[in-house]
Amino acid sequence: MDRRSFIRGAGVAGAGAVASSLAAPAVAQGNITWRMVTTWPKNFPGLGVGAQRLADRITAASGGRLTVKVFSAGELVPPLQSLDAVIDGSAEMSHGAAYYWQNKSPALSFFTGVPYGMTTPELTAWMRYMGGQEIWDEIYDQFGVQGFLSGNTGTQTGGWFRDELTSLDDVKGVRFRTPGLGGRVWEKLGATVTNMAAGEIFQALQSGTLDAAEFVGPYNDLALGFHQVAKNYYMPSFVESGLATELVVDKKKYQELPEDLQAIIRDVSQAEYDQVAADFYANDPRALKTLVEEHGVTVRNFPDDIMEAGAKASVEVLEELRSSDDPLVKKTAESFVEALNLVRTRTEKPAISLGSQVTIWGNMNKIAIATTCNSTKGRMPL
Numbered sequence: 001m002d003r004r005s006f007i008r009g010a011g012v013a014g015a016g017a018v019a020s021s022l023a024a025p026a027v028a029q030g031n032i033t034w035r036m037v038t039t040w041p042k043n044f045p046g047l048g049v050g051a052q053r054l055a056d057r058i059t060a061a062s063g064g065r066l067t068v069k070v071f072s073a074g075e076l077v078p079p080l081q082s083l084d085a086v087i088d089g090s091a092e093m094s095h096g097a098a099y100y101w102q103n104k105s106p107a108l109s110f111f112t113g114v115p116y117g118m119t120t121p122e123l124t125a126w127m128r129y130m131g132g133q134e135i136w137d138e139i140y141d142q143f144g145v146q147g148f149l150s151g152n153t154g155t156q157t158g159g160w161f162r163d164e165l166t167s168l169d170d171v172k173g174v175r176f177r178t179p180g181l182g183g184r185v186w187e188k189l190g191a192t193v194t195n196m197a198a199g200e201i202f203q204a205l206q207s208g209t210l211d212a213a214e215f216v217g218p219y220n221d222l223a224l225g226f227h228q229v230a231k232n233y234y235m236p237s238f239v240e241s242g243l244a245t246e247l248v249v250d251k252k253k254y255q256e257l258p259e260d261l262q263a264i265i266r267d268v269s270q271a272e273y274d275q276v277a278a279d280f281y282a283n284d285p286r287a288l289k290t291l292v293e294e295h296g297v298t299v300r301n302f303p304d305d306i307m308e309a310g311a312k313a314s315v316e317v318l319e320e321l322r323s324s325d326d327p328l329v330k331k332t333a334e335s336f337v338e339a340l341n342l343v344r345t346r347t348e349k350p351a352i353s354l355g356s357q358v359t360i361w362g363n364m365n366k367i368a369i370a371t372t373c374n375s376t377k378g379r380m381p382l
Contacts, residue, residue, distance in 0.1 A: 039096035042072035051095040079197035099180030107332035113243035115314035120242035126339040148269035151245035151276030158234035159214030177213035182239030188313035218287035
């Protein structure tokens, strides 16, 4: 697929002109139309397609009583203002990733992904059965919105680098696009970290504004064309072992819906969470094969000293959050650690995650992480 078909208008479109032409949500003969803004380019593999499919499934399941109209990145608002659009009433729904909004609360990153943290099934368990959703509700209540998990990309890749990394020293000063708590870890390693929307990354790499960038993994990265400007592809991502996306809705409007429509939104989001996860598990390896065999991409492992420093920095970041003065941040971090320690006890040996051995010790109050590197050159870590 042509990269331009995904990034056209992804964050650079003028939102004002489009917004002025849009009608307010329609309510006629019991039918409702809601607007969903997304952080993803239109027709973007996995994520953008998933957002559209979620909207279509809600519309179909409701028999048209609730129609969801999707506006991709930049069509109504800039991509990284999607949550604000729901908060201020410009839209009823947004589709993105909670860690994009960590400036509102650092705790939100826990509902996307944590360095050396939960894998996809572990995060699912915490959210559905171990109190994660309830804490997330408390956080988003502050902003008048309701969050639902809507997808999971699984283990991500470490990113695209213009220059090869031979040691930890090579990280210092690298201008790196990577969001969330992972960005805080890379800052501790010496990188200069920034965040930007998907459609802005290629140009930043091409122009030299960025030295490196990570987005998701091969399935998305191939479509975005990163291989055209950076040939060193690092994996695994030790900061994103399982990354969830979200559907956020205006809570007041959601609660005003009939109960069956509320259930449709909730249940379709859960179904899409599983659907998107399967999509990435199937198509990441296929895309990686294309990148290596057809585009000459070199797949590399991070040097051992970077992995070890990353593990140490990850512990520091997590402990800082557990010591937060914000009660909800502290509560979220404690719940996450308690759940992670518990779910890991179901495995016979310390969990293998991200191509590294991650050992969790603890009495539900303390977490320590030790890492030893495995070689996964040329294939996606599982």
